[in-house]
Amino acid sequence: TKDKELIRGSWESLGKNKVPHGVVMFSRLFELDPALLNLFHYGTNCDSTQDRLASPEFLEHVTKVMLVIDAAVSHLDDLHSLEDFLLNLGKKHQAVGVRTQSFAVGPASYRTTLPKQFHERMSREHFLFSFFFSCVFLQAVGESLLYMLQCSLGPAYTAPLRQAWLNMYSIVVAVMSRGYAE
Template sequence: MGCSPSAETPRSGRAGDGGEDGREEDDAVRVSLSAESRRVIRQSWREIQEDVSRVGIIMFVRLFETHPECKDIFFIFKDVDDVEALRTSRELRAHGLRTMSFIEKTVARIDQDERLEQLILELGRKHYRYSASPKYYEYVGTEFIRAIQPVLKERWSPALEEAWKMLFLYITCTMKRGFQQAQREPAHT
């Protein structure tokens, strides 16, 4: 079936998606981003951008606090247990900004399904090269949502939360597909 950001019937069996019938086993999630969900994501992103650096740091500090096993992916943070050292780390700030930049690109392409899919698939492929297991991907969306709630304050709503959850479900699902595609590729020497 595959992940699709649209409310239309999901596309099926495209070449290169994996499996004999062109489908990924872990990919049977249907993601529906309505026009209203896309609108509220774009609108909230404009507000989040004003504090993007802080959101990135908060997101990763919380990620490492709630799921310390995620630090194993980041060799530089693997043995750092001091939360203040994480908050002031230039490396963590840089990675947080890269992640926020990716989210910005995602929001910019939110109405361009094919371009959005390719962007996210490539990120999944890169995460394979970094040995960043897909089992951690969903945690990032959860911590992003927790980090943006205080930024958006009274503008936060259940509908906005659901829209961001659906977007991150799509990102997670599609990244996993990109990771699996890269995993199946022959090693380049």
């Protein structure tokens, strides 16, 4: 479909230069929510943000994130094949403590951006539990992803393209959130 073409087309050049684009994305994330930086135990709190962002561990995580996006883009036709991987990834981020940082979040309207099957499969408790988790991932991380796309695509960053990426991203987040709640 059109969404898939837009995503694949825009990722073609971006995907060749993952780390610098990932750094743009995460710099934006820490600008939006500086507290998230504390979830990474890279360096010490005395180091400046700049130093910490340049640490090998940070760049490694950036690479991991970009590889997940890369995997999602190349599995657009069968995203469900990534389900186990994403469930597990959500679980790992629960352990990392993303939750504790997730209270400073915005509108409940984001709920409607989650795919329908997400609501059907989740019990209310699980939903509430993962709510906090998905807020961070949907809002701050999602916004940072879009920011990165906007910076690198320039005029090619259009409303339909933005929506296409949001659609894919919200599926990834829904599965990760489910892993978090389980």
